[in-house]
Amino acid sequence: MSPERLALWIPLLPLLAAALPLLEKAFGPSRREGGPAGDLAALVGSAGPLAVLVLLYPEIAGGGIVRFTLGDWNPGIGILYRLDGPAWFASALTSVVCLCSGLYARARGGYSSTFWFLFLLCIWSLQSALLAADFFHLFVCLELMALTSYILIAYKRGSAALFASFDYLTVSTAAILFYLFGLHLVYGATGTLSVEECARILGSAGPRDRTYAALGTALMAGGLGVRTAFLPFHGWLPEAHASAPHPVSALLSGAMIKVSFFAQWRILALVEVPGLREGFLWLGAAGAFVGAVFALCQSDAKRLLAWHSVSQVGYVLAAFGSGSPAGLLAAGLHAAAHGFFKSLLFLTVGGAADAAGTRDVYRLGGAFRDIPGAALGFLAGALSIAALPPFNGAVTKDLVLYAVGGGPPGFLLLATSAGTAASFSKLGILLFSPPGPGPAPAQVPAGELRRIRSAVRRGALPLAALCLGTGLAAPVLLPAAAGLLAPGYAGTFAFTLPAAGKSLGITAVGFVLALGVLSPRGRTLAHRLERLGDGSGVALTLALMGIALLAVLGGWTGREALG
């Protein structure tokens, strides 16, 4: 089979698999749980693309690009796909996260055929968004991704989840309209929707067209930004990721917010708008810091993790904004590392929250007592996100800091590292402390506990192994990843004693900070800050301001291109 034909199966497998649970729902016996067809479909839909990617690796590794259209249409009018190094990397990451969340959900139970149908549609939209090489197809994939995620977030029909889903819907729909508006400008300036064609035409376009295209690209960056949820587009994320079912939180945090980032990467790699990169560097660093501060103040365990997603995406974005090959490599690798450890954390902390019957961190003491696997997984995740060697976070965060370099952004990121360590010290101290005084939480039935244990074993522990394994194998994996993500990068990596000492020092600072936050006075302050800036109006207003900011940055550089 030719590589083009083979690559088509990456989006096709999840789509075809999605039909199975639907058929099962329509014709099978009615039941609360998805049946065997759903299991098979989930396995094929998430692991299938991974197998195809492995087969395609030799094509891509040497800097090759596989281009194809759906149904062999003429590239002028067909739907264009493009599998390049970053797309391969992101697609593999997405498959792994989807597979682990799927395994967790299956073992945990309580998810019907409808859920599996939506889950697979969501994987399909993620995979095809990663391969889409025309602006409009990307829009369709983004909207499909959003539609499935709204439903998946509200799947358990909790009030908070319903409202969070609505909130996310309003913000992201408003933003995607600006994406469409940007698409209109780009199409007006270049007369094409293909990203590659657009770049080629802009190469010889007049200043007026270039300005419009730059402005259009900036507006599209705003629409994508809401999905990636970096500052100031992050307002919807904490509540949505916190109130979603645990496997869905893992999928959203681990894969979905990365997919829009990699889409942004593909656009900017071809249509360069220098002002945007500069903006990403600053927004990323500021977002990392703000996210860590708010995370430190949270009293809901999953909201804490969700704020860390905002913070970690900030790291990724700042590295990407630095623009150097090292920055690109750092951005891609940190996105992947975050995908692994954040979904791991969501799954393990989610399991603990289920076992304790609450998400309140101050009442989670002893939650790990009956699920030792989750304790192990949580430790791996927390050490990864706090960047302690030999876990993967240590490697990637080091690279990010190296790529961003000194100056205010570098300093902000360093401060964020201490904040991250503090907030996970806090979570760790509370989770591993004995149950506090006060009324004992309702006993979880033994059958339920068994399900949580097996879900953690199947879904979370492989991720924990990946966090440790990719960290240990970093010296070997790094050159391969550099070949995919940043062909210009020639550096190597080795764990060094000074770097380890630095991580330990930062973690020690964080630990002291955590003790401060846990003191009575720290708790009062944290409680006061916890919900600051909540509310649907705020999320929307911030996102609109962000779009305006990016538009000004893009338009400004376009104007400079004029002179």
Place this chain on the structure above:
Amino acid sequence: MIPRLLCGAILLVGLGGLVWNRNLIKKVAALSVMNSAVILLFVLGGSETGIRAPILTGSNLPVVDPLPQALMLTAIVVGVAVTALALVLAVRLYERFGTLDSRELEERIRDEP
């Protein structure tokens, strides 16, 4: 230029409605208004080359650019799906709390155990 500015005005009206309305149903309506503004803009952009139906009859009369119209068909479908889902969420919330006011909903959800 004036038709484009009018499209922009419709977009802003929708945006204003989205930001300042607290009623969930009105928010959904505002989203629809915004969506329509962008669709109008695309259709307007497509009509720059001509306003005849793009049926190839061999004559060289200027025809409308069919691509934006085709895109907007898809965008309308997506918009309908999003609107329907938003209304479902709003109805679910109304059934549970008996109100559509976003601020009140937010407060009551936060106070839930």
